[in-house]
Amino acid sequence: MTAEVFDADGWCTTEDVVKFDQGCLWILGRQKDVIIRGGQNIYPAEVEGLMNEHPSVAAVAVVAMPDAEYGERACAFVVLRQGQSLALEALKDFLSSKKVAKFKWPERLECIDVMPTVGDSGKVDKKALRTQLTATAQIA
Incomplete structure (x- = not known):
């Protein structure tokens, strides 16, 4: 399995999506996790x-959900802090405030x-969430 992450030139291909901006290297996530919405x-x-x-x-994971119109849309799975609640509209308002x-x-x-x-490993199993x-x- 180790051989699968190396290309023909010997470079390790982690499938991380990165950008270089203002002198900093930003790791945006894994290519397989990218959601393509329209x-x-x-x-x-x-x-x-x-x-x-x-x-x-308390914890969050965002995954793609299939959509006939856009191809994919984002779904957030959230573990709430004890005694807290959260509605989708409140979450959208929060993200709006964060620009x-x-x-x-x-x-x-x-x-x-x-x-x-x-x-x-403690890593979130996004495949299980999808x-x-x-x-x-399918039930709905």
């Missing part, structure tokens, strides 16, 4: 970082008790 790219790590600043949010472009706002909010993780989202959509 031709516009949404980098979940950017939105998650800002959403983590909301006083009601986040409207197309990046999550269009669905799922409040969950605990984030699924990959093994013992599967949960697909199962929920």
